[in-house]
Amino acid sequence: MADTNQFDIIVVGAGPAGLGFARAMQGSGQRVAIVERLAESVLANPPEDGRDIALTHSSEALMREFDMWDRLDATRLGMIRDAKVLNGASPFALNFESQKAGAAYLGRIVPNHEIRRTAYEVIRDDPGVTLFCAAEVASVATDAGGATVGLADGRRLHGKLLIAADSRFSGVRRKMGLAADSLDFGRVVIVCEMAHDLPHGDTAYECFHYDQTLAILPMAGHVSSVVVTLPADRAEQVMAMSDDAFAADVAARFEGRLGAMRLSSPRHPYPLVAVLARRFVGHRFALVGDAAVGMHPVTAHGYNLGLSGASLLATEIRAALERGGDAGDIRALTGYERAHRRTVLPLYHGTNTLVRLFTDDRPPARLLRGAALRLGTVVKPVHNRILHKLTDIEAHVR
Numbered sequence: 051m052a053d054t055n056q057f058d059i060i061v062v063g064a065g066p067a068g069l070g071f072a073r074a075m076q077g078s079g080q081r082v083a084i085v086e087r088l089a090e091s092v093l094a095n096p097p098e099d100g101r102d103i104a105l106t107h108s109s110e111a112l113m114r115e116f117d118m119w120d121r122l123d124a125t126r127l128g129m130i131r132d133a134k135v136l137n138g139a140s141p142f143a144l145n146f147e148s149q150k151a152g153a154a155y156l157g158r159i160v161p162n163h164e165i166r167r168t169a170y171e172v173i174r175d176d177p178g179v180t181l182f183c184a185a186e187v188a189s190v191a192t193d194a195g196g197a198t199v200g201l202a203d204g205r206r207l208h209g210k211l212l213i214a215a216d217s218r219f220s221g222v223r224r225k226m227g228l229a230a231d232s233l234d235f236g237r238v239v240i241v242c243e244m245a246h247d248l249p250h251g252d253t254a255y256e257c258f259h260y261d262q263t264l265a266i267l268p269m270a271g272h273v274s275s276v277v278v279t280l281p282a283d284r285a286e287q288v289m290a291m292s293d294d295a296f297a298a299d300v301a302a303r304f305e306g307r308l309g310a311m312r313l314s315s316p317r318h319p320y321p322l323v324a325v326l327a328r329r330f331v332g333h334r335f336a337l338v339g340d341a342a343v344g345m346h347p348v349t350a351h352g353y354n355l356g357l358s359g360a361s362l363l364a365t366e367i368r369a370a371l372e373r374g375g376d377a378g379d380i381r382a383l384t385g386y387e388r389a390h391r392r393t394v395l396p397l398y399h400g401t402n403t404l405v406r407l408f409t410d411d412r413p414p415a416r417l418l419r420g421a422a423l424r425l426g427t428v429v430k431p432v433h434n435r436i437l438h439k440l441t442d443i444e445a446h447v448r
C-alpha cells in the first residue's frame with residue numbers, strides 16, 4: 051500500500067507565495083503537501099487584513115495564467131494609471147504616466163484577502179495537492195535522500211524537497227539554519243480603505259511629509275487604499291484616534307485633494323521590518339515569498355517578487371524532472387537562487403535606500419530628496435528606467 055505521508059514536495063505556509071508555488075506545479079505529476087497553521091475554512095474565506103496589493107503587469111499575467119484573475123471580485127479591483135511622488139510642500143513632483151510608457155496603466159491593485167482566496171481556490175481541487183491545515187510544524191530535516199517534516203500531532207511527512215513559505219519571520223528557515231539579515235525601520239505602517247467625495251482619477255500618490263509618509267492608492271470607485279507610515283512610538287496614539295479624527299487628519303494631510311474622506315474598513319497596523327535571507331536554498335530546501343525576501347511595502351514588490359520567485363522555482367524544478375532529476379535537484383535550486391537573487395537584490399537595497407532618504411528629516415536629506423525628485427522629473431533616462439520597472443513593460447506590453 052502507498053505511504054499516505056510520502057510526497058515529492060512539502061511546502062510550509064499556505065500564504066500567497068506557498069499556494070502560488072503549488073499552482074505553478076499543477077500538472078507536473080508531483081505530489082505536493084502544504085502544511086498551514088490556519089484552518090482550511092480561513093484559507094477559503096480569508097478575513098480582510100487592510101493590505102491592498104499593487105500588482106505589476108508580470109503578476110497580472112501570472113495570475114491570469116494561474117486562473118486566479120477572473121475569480122477576483124471585479125468590484126474591488128483598482129487601476130493605477132499614473133503615480134505622483136510628492137516631497138513635503140515642494141512644488142516638484144516625480145510623475146509616472148502610463149501613457150509615456152506606452153501602457154494603459156502602471157499596475158492594478160487588489161485586496162490581499164482576494165489574492166489569498168483565489169490562490170486557495172485554484173489549488174483546492176488539484177489531485178496533486180494535499181493540505182494539512184490547522185497543523186503546527188514540530189521538526190524539519192533534510193538529508194541526501196530527502197526531506198522530513200514532523201507535525202506537532204506526531205504525523206511525519208516525507209518528500210524530496212522542503213519549501214519554507216512561512217512569512218518573513220520564517221520559523222522553518224531558522225530551524226534549517228539559513229541566516230537572514232533584517233532591518234527594523236522603527237516604524238509602523240497603518241493601512242485601511244477610505245471612501246471620498248472627489249474622484250481619484252486612477253492616480254496613486256506617495257507623499258513624504260517630514261514626520262510621516264502617506265500613500266493613497268486608487269481602488270474601484272470613490273475609494274482609496276490609505277497607507278500611513280509613522281514612527282513606532284506614535285502608532286499607538288494614531289490607532290487610538292476616533293475614526294472621524296483619523297479620517298479628517300488624512301484628508302488634511304492630503305490637502306483636500308479627494309474632498310471629505312471617511313473610513314470604509316478597519317485600520318490595521320504592521321511593524322516595518324525588511325528581511326533578506328543570505329541564501330535562498332540549502333540542501334533539498336528552498337525559501338519562497340517573504341521567507342526569502344520580506345520587502346518594505348513602499349515600493350510594492352513583496353507579493354510581486356513572491357509570485358515571480360515561486361513561478362521561477364517551479365520552472366527550474368520542471369526542467370530538472372525532464373532531465374531525469376527529482377524535485378530537490380541541486381541544479382534547479384541553484385538556478386532559482388541565482389536568477390531570483392539577481393532580481394531581488396537591486397529592488398531590496400534600492401527600496402531600503404529610498405526609505406532612508408525619504409524618512410530622514412535632517413536638512414541634507416531634505417535637500418537630497420528635493421534634488422532627487424527634480425532630477426527624476428528632468429532627467430529622462432532615470433525617469434524612464436523607473437517607469438519601465440514599474441510596468442515591466444519590456445516583458446509584457448511591448
Ligand SMILES: Cc1cc2nc3c(=O)[nH]c(=O)nc-3n(C[C@H](O)[C@H](O)[C@H](O)COP(=O)(O)OP(=O)(O)OC[C@H]3O[C@@H](n4cnc5c(N)ncnc54)[C@H](O)[C@@H]3O)c2cc1C
Pocket residue numbers: 062063064065066067068085086087088101102103104105162185186187215216217218221222239241320338339340341345347349350351352353354355356
Ligand atoms: C501593509 C502592507 C502592504 C503591502 N503592499 C504590497 C503591495 O502593494 N504589493 C506587493 O507586491 N506586496 C505588498 N505587500 C507584501 C505582501 O503582502 C507579502 O509579500 C505577501 O503577503 C507574502 O506572502 P507569503 O506567502 O510569502 O507570506 P504570508 O502572507 O506571510 O503567508 C505565510 C503563511 O504561512 C503560514 N505559517 C507561518 N508559520 C507557519 C508554521 N510554522 N506552520 C504552518 N504555517 C505557517 C501563515 O499562517 C501564512 O498563511 C504588502 C505588505 C504589507 C504588510
